[in-house]
Amino acid sequence: APVEISFYYPVAIGGPVASIVEDLIARFEAQYPDIKVKPVYSGTYPETISKALTAYRAGQPPEVAVMLSTDMYTLIDEDAIVAFDDFVKTDEDKAWLDGFFPVFMVNSEHDGKTWGVPFQRGTTLFFWNKDAFSEVGLDPEKGPQNWEEVVEFATKLTKREADGNVSRWGMQVPSSLTSYWLLQGYVAQNDGKIADETGAQTYFDSPEVVESLQYWVDLAYKHKVMKPGVIEWATNPKDFFEGRAAMITTTSGNLTNIKTNAPFPFGVQILPEHKKRGAPTSGGNAYIFNGVSQDKQEAAFQFVKWLSSPEQAAEWSIKTGYIAAREDAWATDAMKAYVAEFPGALVPHEQIPYMVPELSTHENQRISRVIDDAIEASLTARKEPGQALSDAQKEADRILEDYRD
């Protein structure tokens, strides 16, 4: 009898993800007749981990689940997942595992073992409204290349009505959800680091981080080119479409959305630099669960390996807009054809060399909440960035203390 495994996957983007997944599985099952995969759509990322861990604790975990790469430590601490290393036996397996871009593997490795495999990954990109650029006399084909230019452009682009109401902001960076993620971009450009790779140490109060946050806050309060207060993640692209924000940063997952809905020509590029280029990664890994039988885990491994092989990774990327996490996927014919047709799809690829791993620690959600709170407090002018960040670091130290040896 075929081995049956279940596969939890979240849907974090628009489009017919469920049918794409089913397609993939149908093909997989055709190639591996002795494995049956049951796809289970499991809501958003947070819901997926809730569901998977609940099931795991009750003794019925899925075999494979796609969860945030940053949840790796949480999953390890829960003893919920197993490392891939035990399944990697053949050279072919090894080649497959080595084929991922290293930056995506940072959040997948711990203690010398590989716990997750990059599956649907993303990054942040910079978008601008070409019409608005023309309107204020900027070259519509060229986005700002560094922090200073951003301020300069944004000041020109910010439009104030006679009554003081601002009808267009120059720049907008969302801050309502995982705002640390956007901060990380600035920190990378400022040649800083927000955390180390052990998952037990953060550097929230380091000067690079404080400067980065200060720059962000200044956009709103000093340069007055960004809406003060917290900017809703979900309305950010809409503000862009409505001409309320001339330049925005947002996830690469928004490429298609902006392409179809922006009623004006827009530009897209990698993030502007400061001391250097820099941007965070994001998105989900595939994990194999603990607490299921050996042969199921083996089958799960086969499935994950197949899923993240070049052809599938390319197909997944083309159909969903996620970044294919291995170079060989970009070399497939399908991918080449797609990029030729839609050059914007290449922008994330361009950014890969500058990418840094997304913040991922033990008690990841708690830590990210702490830093998010600090960012929000600064953006709402409740605290000075320096103060907010040193408070956050203290709190993080308290939480992570147990995990340091």
Next chain:
Amino acid sequence: MSGIEIASLNKSWATFNAVQDVSFTVEAGTLTVLLGPSGCGKSTTLRLIAGLESASSGAIRIGGRDVTNEPPARRDLAMVFQSYALFPHLSVAENIVFGLKVRKVPAAERSRRLQRAVDILGLSHLLDRKPSQLSGGQQQRVALGRAIVAEAPVCLMDEPLSNLDAQLRHEMRKEIRSIQKSLGMTMVYVTHDQIEAMSLADQVILMRNGRIEQKATPAELYLRPATAFAARFIGTPPMNLVELADGPDGAVVKGANGPALVEGEGSGLLLGLRPEEIRIESTGIMSAIVQSIDYHGADSILECLVGDQLLQVRVDGVRRYAVGDSVGLDWKSEAMHVFDKETSERVERKALVSASGAGEALALRAVK
């Protein structure tokens, strides 16, 4: 003053005409009783006057003002509901002064009126109880209390005493009448109790199936009922109605070989005789046989067979008669009422007999 005039009032529900073409006038400061069998439209008429139902057609004037479309609050009247309508969350005292509070009567005046009312009603020891802790009669008295303290120019009462015992009822009746008179209230009073109707009313309106059967003073209603229905409705036991037949000298009781009782033809007519106006004498107008005896405390009812028809006769106390006795029945000529069998209307006919007995039981009638 606030007299009430009702003109061709009609009220119909989807399937049913409860009040049909009712017109009457209640003079200011007088008391009119609405009387009639169950379901004849008394309460509905009262509710129309109060403005709790809207008339299908017709007009209502109170104190000369057309109030047909006025809301109840503007009609300045008080009412006792057949179902009491007590506020379950308020105490007896609060229930009674509810309306006074609404009308912002000063506290002192309020408690004065409350005191007087509960004294009259014998509720003084129950002031703090909730309605659910009262007996039926006590609840009814609370409802009455609410109307009494209102001292409204017009007061409507729907069977306000139905759950009280004879004695209390008698007292309450006297109190109501005296309050009504002393305040010069105009009152419409629904009752099913004839004694109440008779002793209270300045005018009685007898209803039947939503229509007025007779409007009259109590004495008139008793002495000259306009229809066979009115005749039988007033008096307990009700008036005897026996069929008449043609006789050689005038109308005779059908099936009996008695004397001619009234002039003219008898067929198609009914003779009415009240049980209490028939006396048993050794020699009476007609002879009869006692069929049954019913003991009622102060008096008894004999059922006597005359020809093939039964007559009820009321006698004081318990007489020495036995079932099967042959007796003579006697009555004054004024005691006879004649009705058309078909239309049920009263017919005036000259009486041919008069009491033969020695007793002076039925003296000349004097309306007080």
Next chain:
Amino acid sequence: MSGIEIASLNKSWATFNAVQDVSFTVEAGTLTVLLGPSGCGKSTTLRLIAGLESASSGAIRIGGRDVTNEPPARRDLAMVFQSYALFPHLSVAENIVFGLKVRKVPAAERSRRLQRAVDILGLSHLLDRKPSQLSGGQQQRVALGRAIVAEAPVCLMDEPLSNLDAQLRHEMRKEIRSIQKSLGMTMVYVTHDQIEAMSLADQVILMRNGRIEQKATPAELYLRPATAFAARFIGTPPMNLVELADGPDGAVVKGANGPALVEGEGSGLLLGLRPEEIRIESTGIMSAIVQSIDYHGADSILECLVGDQLLQVRVDGVRRYAVGDSVGLDWKSEAMHVFDKETSERVERKALVSASGAGEALALRAVK
């Protein structure tokens, strides 16, 4: 058969003893009336028998079985509630057969009984109405219908006819009695209407302030009231109670210079005389002056002054008397009742007078 025995029943609420030490027996197949002033505990007693209230102490046996702690459904009885207790969501027909459905009486039998009941009650045309679409009297009849169709061995009725007119009431009374007799029901019937009590009851239980004042047959209650309260409670207008005083030959009416009426001393005693047992004769036992006249349809009430005390006298129809007339009052010796003023208990005394008039108004009493 299902007789009812009540032994030293008590019911008290937090603040109030509604029923105190009540004991009586209702023989199977007989009808007992509970009578008494408003709030005296009639409904409470009935509810105790039905099991709707739990007794504070005492025992209730139905058909020999101790049911003191049984739930109502196990007592196999039917009841008419003073407040009707109709189910607002059910039609008239459904209300009436409610209990039959509960007891799973077959449909055919159900509709047979329903038919009979609504015929008796005159509700046939209202079967589909909801209670809120009925007049007060109609609602009461529906409540009655529910008890009638139950044909339960024990039936409790709480003022089942209070909202009906005299005629309907009379008919209903007869129907109830005949059903009760034909089915051999044991019935306890609460009423405030003496006529009803008198004409229906095999036994009357007169209550006052939660206690039994007198248990007796109707005739006994009327003829030999055990207390001054019982004496005045039965009869309308109530029995006259005049104070006696010592006289040379026996007790005389206080303040009047009449003859000695009963043997022995008079002070501290009350003489009871029912208004309907006093007759006006040219030469009577005592003379009196007419103070007021009250017209009541079939009869009138004269208020007469004897010495310094008022006596009510009931006379047939409207007599020729006028206020201020001097008249003679006459009565049979059996009409006199003597009570202790202090204890209110009946006192047996030999009468010294007898009727002087020619009329045979008060014949020898024969209990039917």
Next chain:
Amino acid sequence: MSAMTLSHHTREASFWRVLEIGACYLLGLLWILPLFYAVWMAVHPPAYEVRFELFAPVTLQNFVDAWNAAPFARYFLNTFALITTILVCQFVVCTLAAYAFARYEFRGKTVVFMLVLIQLMIMPEVLMVENYRTISKLGLVDTVVAMGLPYMASAFGIFLLRQTFLTVPKELDDAARVEGAGPLAVLLKVYVPLARPIYVAYGLVSVSYHWNNLLWPLVITNSVTTRPLTVGLQVFASPDQGVQWSVISAATLMTSAPLLIGFLLFQRQFVQSFMRAGIK
């Protein structure tokens, strides 16, 4: 106020009355406005989300997109099954319990009642892990029953029905018991019919709650053949690439449509059930 008292007032049409009525309508308008807005968004292309133009092109594309995002047809079916199961069980369980609380005196009543009330305050999500364990011990994971079980003894329902039963006139209970009705018969023939409006209201509430409940069904079920509508709706709730309000509105309207239509259709019955059960 009875209908007629008000009709008199209307006739008067005094200034205050007009003002009052105006205020009522304004309140009503205010309340429905968000829904109107959702409808507007649902039937126009995204570009018109914020621009009110009378002749903006009307489109059903949003609905098509929403419909295609998940197997909604099957989800509808599952939701119906779920709702029916839950509703029936809730009615039975809650009615029995409420009756015990409303009409019996027994030792420990207050304590048990408080224990029931506690459930009102516990968010079921908090107990999810334990409940998952229980359900999987019962072997019911991924079934309709499993989605319903934790909700069947609804403290809300018990509390609500108890309150209602307490207001049923005592005399009706008395009458029924004298007529020979046992406790259950009294319950079924007197209390339940008299509480009908409350059942309707509770039913509505329960239906809309479970129609919209997400987390537990998501966690306890795995397959398209058991999952309810909300799981489908969840596809749109992920804001990673910005929310598409037109499609969300369309999806909301689409998934709530049976509720909305049901309410509109049964509005009359719904209201009548209130009217008729009224105690005179």
Next chain:
Amino acid sequence: MKKTNNMVAPWLLLLPATVLLAAFTHIPAVMTFINSFYRTPRGNRPARFVGLDQYSNMLSDPVFMAALKNNAIYALGTVPAAIALSMLMAVIVNSAIRGRALLRMSFFLPTVLPMIAVANIWLFFYTPGYGLIDQFLGLFGFHERNWLGDPDTVLGSLMVLAIWKEAGFFMIFYLAALQQISPTLSEAAALEGASRWYFFRRVTFPLLMPTTLFVMINAIINSFRLIDHVIVMTRGGPDNASTLLLYYVYNVAFRFWDAAYASALTVVLLAALALLAFVQFGVLDRKVHYK
């Protein structure tokens, strides 16, 4: 014999409810309670008894304190408003006003819609500048506001949504209760000349007390229990300005996976709610049932 019967019957009636409640509420809740005295076990680290540590941690947890404060404000703001509005709506809809069917519908519909979806739509209303609310206020010359992005307005914005969603829900219960009040009472009062306001104050309102008790308890509990809109619209932000207690519990349990701390928080939340509800219940229940 009957005595025992009387004892058995209520328990039989309660049986299904108690079994289900015990299985899916009480036993899990007790487990939760017990967990609160341990440290959360994590894979390699077993649970360890820590006594009241979790509880003392709470006192120094700024987020918990913020949540406590926010929730108090939220409850004080939403409960009375929802009660007053729902009562008003019920009275309106119960009157003979023309078009009351439409009014009833408009009041009630928000209740039917899923909170997640509604919250998403409202998210849009609150969008600064072109959102419905700013557009509307713009007509009166107000400047745009970052409703959800400003700690001063975010909680208020959530409260408005909650009231909008809940008032119609409670209206239904008031409506049902109004229908149970005998019309003869209003007739009697009308005759006495009572204004509608007076009748409402002296008769309707007191007679609605049992319903108000019910609604109040539910509204309070809901103010602690409904957090869907927080999840969708603000995720507690900015800087915890809209974090409600349960949302925090939810985060601790399902994002931080700190079951023990979540348990401790739940216990505190429950204790607070129970206290509130029982006080209300104990004090009011006796008073409001006049029958």
